[in-house]
Amino acid sequence: MLTSKQKKHLRSISHDVQPIFQVGKAGVNENMTKQIGEALEKREIIKVSxxxxxxxxxxxxxxxITEATDAHIVQVIGNTIILYKESVENKQIELP
Structure with missing residues (x-):
C-alpha cells in the first residue's frame, strides 16, 4: 500500500505522462490487463484513459486493472487512472 507522501511524489512524476491505454465499451479484458502489466514492468507508472x-x-x-496486474492506484482523476507498480528489472522510480 502506498503512503500519501509516496502518492504525492508519484502524482508529480505522472504529470507529464500521456495515457497509453484506453478502456472502451468492451471494458477490461484479459489481453488488456496483460499488456498493462507489461507496460508497468517497463515504465513503472502509466496512465489509462x-x-x-x-x-x-x-x-x-x-x-x-489493479487486481489483474497487482499494481497500485495512485489517483483516479476525471476519466484517467494513474497506476504504479515497482519494476523488477527496470527500477527507475525511488519512492520517498
Missing part, C-alpha cells in the same frame, strides 16, 4: 462510451464506474475499472 476511460473513454466516454464505457459506462462502468471508473473506480471499478481501476480496481479490476
Amino acid at each position: 476511460i473513454l466516454q462510451n464505457n459506462f462502468d464506474d471508473k473506480n471499478e475499472v481501476a480496481r479490476q
Whole structure:
C-alpha cells in the first residue's frame, strides 16, 4: 500500500505522462490487463484513459486493472487512472 507522501511524489512524476491505454465499451479484458502489466514492468507508472462510451464506474475499472496486474492506484482523476507498480528489472522510480 502506498503512503500519501509516496502518492504525492508519484502524482508529480505522472504529470507529464500521456495515457497509453484506453478502456472502451468492451471494458477490461484479459489481453488488456496483460499488456498493462507489461507496460508497468517497463515504465513503472502509466496512465489509462476511460473513454466516454464505457459506462462502468471508473473506480471499478481501476480496481479490476489493479487486481489483474497487482499494481497500485495512485489517483483516479476525471476519466484517467494513474497506476504504479515497482519494476523488477527496470527500477527507475525511488519512492520517498
